[in-house]
Amino acid sequence: MSTMMPDLEGYFRGLVPGGDDLVLELEEEAARESIPIVGPVVGELLFVLATATGAARILELGTATGYSGIFLGRAAAASHGRVITLEHDEAMAARARANLSRARLAQVVEVRVGEALKLMAEMFGPFDLIFLDIDKESYRPALAHAQRLLRLGGLLVADNVGFSGAADFNRELLKNPAWRAVHLLSLLPRHSPEQDGLALAVRVA
Numbered sequence: 001m002s003t004m005m006p007d008l009e010g011y012f013r014g015l016v017p018g019g020d021d022l023v024l025e026l027e028e029e030a031a032r033e034s035i036p037i038v039g040p041v042v043g044e045l046l047f048v049l050a051t052a053t054g055a056a057r058i059l060e061l062g063t064a065t066g067y068s069g070i071f072l073g074r075a076a077a078a079s080h081g082r083v084i085t086l087e088h089d090e091a092m093a094a095r096a097r098a099n100l101s102r103a104r105l106a107q108v109v110e111v112r113v114g115e116a117l118k119l120m121a122e123m124f125g126p127f128d129l130i131f132l133d134i135d136k137e138s139y140r141p142a143l144a145h146a147q148r149l150l151r152l153g154g155l156l157v158a159d160n161v162g163f164s165g166a167a168d169f170n171r172e173l174l175k176n177p178a179w180r181a182v183h184l185l186s187l188l189p190r191h192s193p194e195q196d197g198l199a200l201a202v203r204v205a
């Protein structure tokens, strides 16, 4: 009979996907400068989800240095798709553009500077996948925009739903009949923080 691993957390810390030199450099830089990037597990999860769903039109809220944008951009590139990523900090957006160029994704990932909710309000869909990673208090208002911008059957991924600022969003996602959603408490090595929640939702109406 198979039994559970004795040290599950330690075991799963040993199963973290490795990255290329650029990805590793951005992880080191983020650790040094306390930039809250998603880290290798959520990065790879984004790549897997975007690839598995064939997402060609992707919207990201919260660019930072472009780390998660590289995972999404690589998935989109394989479907000849594009990513739009929103960031209100000009200096961060400039760093992201430089990193995305280094990843040869400058033609795939477009960084737009501004307040994400305001930019979303002016956008037209449809998108196949939307990833939320901005200030958590904006998740709930972003949900209404996501419902308009995401195609029926499109995927919404939200990071950091273990933060108290995401509580309204979490409740709304479960009670709004436009969405079918799951919340996952996860161990996420090199994510900020290491233990956090992720929400995955599909737009069903």
Ligand SMILES: C[S@@+](CC[C@H](N)C(=O)[O-])C[C@H]1O[C@@H](n2cnc3c(N)ncnc32)[C@H](O)[C@@H]1O
Pocket (backbone or CB within 6 Å): 036, 037, 038, 039, 061, 062, 063, 064, 065, 066, 067, 068, 069, 086, 087, 088, 089, 092, 114, 115, 116, 117, 133, 134, 135, 138
């Ligand atoms: C958690 S970091 C994003 C990390 C990035 N997704 C990654 O993993 O590489 C959040 C970023 O969103 C930006 N941000 C936060 N709230 C925002 C908002 N309301 N509108 C636009 N950008 C926002 C911050 O400046 C920060 O760079």
